[in-house]
Amino acid sequence: MRLVTTRAIKEGTELAKPIYNDKGKILIQKNIKLTAFMIQRLKELGVTYVYIRDSLTDDIIINSPISEDLRIEAIQSVKESFSTYQKQGFGKKALLFEQTSAKMSNMVDTMMTQLQQDEEVLSIMSDILISDDYVFSHSVNVTIYALALANEMNLPTKKIKTLGLGAMLHDVGKVFIPDKVLNKEGKLTNEEFQIIQTHPEKGFEFLRKSSSIPLLVAHCAFQHHERLDGSGYPRGIASNEIHPFGKILGVADVFDAVTSNRVYRDAMLPQEGLDILYAGSGTLFDQDMVRTFRKTIAVYPNGVTVELSDKRTAVVVKQNSPLYERPIVRVIKEEGSEVTPYELDLAHVLDVTIVKYDI
Structure with missing residues (x-):
């Protein structure tokens, strides 16, 4: 099968995997043209990638270390928890949180287990799943990105679990932001952006x-928008003032943000x-963490179409592994x-490089 972006897909293409919503319901079944x-x-709806059938690539295996079922369950859990916090009075939120944090912790444990059992690098997360928020x-x-990075850094298991729960809840402060500001499709005014910038502190509190x-x-929520050079928010702390978890989440947060579809950009x-x-390594983001994060991501995921430097x-x-920029490809x-079709191992054919992606 192939993995293609929705901007490159053609009419009549046959799906190889179904499209789900965040409740696990199939919206478009596989084998549909x-x-x-x-x-x-x-x-x-914000779907970035889909899996399609192709006779030349039907044998290509596309797996993810994190199962689709677990991702769907986790998204639904976060949605239900955040929505409940938002609807209840502030005094009840703490009690409600006590009731849901254990479930999130268990999901973090399962994610850790799946990541450690499967040594595959992470493919993009914005595929075949539609979430309404x-x-x-x-x-x-x-x-998932933060756990993968922490695991690659060989952090102790107990610390990784704490980081995972902090990552799951890093944006909980957004339940205190007015919907009209949080979900605004157009450009935010300066005043609205200042309101958005309060969510880390609100989440911490x-x-x-x-x-x-x-x-x-709580500090994971507080620090995920801080930057090494002090240009972040809400406190503008810098360098060693930022906890390592804040630095990890800064990397994971930005990467997912820019590789996800939004209403205002692809x-x-x-x-x-x-x-x-x-580009921000050493100034905005911890240099060693960026380099390590690179080892966890499939730059060119299995199934994507590429153009080589010799026009093939x-x-x-x-x-x-570890030369993820130079995968094994099938020339078509x-x-x-x-x-x-024939295969080419770019790790051994050094005069050929990938110059375009998803053509």
């Missing part, structure tokens, strides 16, 4: 009142997201003409 209306609707899916994606979680979880490709992190068109077949075209 997509119409122009379906493709446009997928774009409107960005905050919920973003919270889960950031958790809420979380620190809970006796069932470490205070460090999702970036993984390489573009990594480029943003590298190929599909990524398998990752090459030469100079625009179809050929009998």
Whole structure:
């Protein structure tokens, strides 16, 4: 199968995997041929990638270390919890949080287990899943990216679990932000942006009142928008003043934000997201963490179509660890003409590089 962006998909393409909503309900079944209306609707709903059938690539295996069922369950849990906090009075929020934090902790444990059992690098998280609110899916994606980074850094298991819960709840302060500001589709005014910038502190104030979680979880919410050079918010702290968890979440938060579809812009490709992190490496983001995070991400995920520097068109077949920029590919075209497919290991053919992605 192939993994293609909805901006590159063509009418009549057959789905290889179903499209789900965040409740686990199938919205479009596999084996369906997509119409122009379906493709446009997928774009409107924020679907970035889909899996399609293709006779030349049906044997390509596309797996994710985190199961689709777990992602769906986690998103639904965050959605239900955040929505409940928002509807209740402030005095009841602490009690409600006590009742839901244990469930989130269990999900973090399961995510850790799946990540450690499967050594595959992470593919993009914004595929085949439609969530009706960005905050919920973003919270889960950031958790997965943060756990993968912490695991690659060889942090102790207990610390990784704390980080995971902090990541799941890092945006809980947004339940205190007016919906008309939080969900505004147009450009925010300066006043509205200042309101948005209060969510880390609001989340911290809420979380620190809970006796069932470490205070460090609250600081994950407080610090995920701080930057090394002091240009972040809400406090503008810098460098060693930022806890390592705040630095990890800063990397994970930005990467998921730029590689996810939003109403005001299309999702970036993984390489573009990594480029943003590298551009801010050492100034905005911890340099060592960015380098380590790079090891957890499939720059060119299995199944994507690429153009090589010698004008050949190929599909990524398998990752090459640790040379993820140079995967094994299957050539399907030469100079625009179809050929009998053959494989090329870019780790050994050093004069050929990938120059375009998802063509």
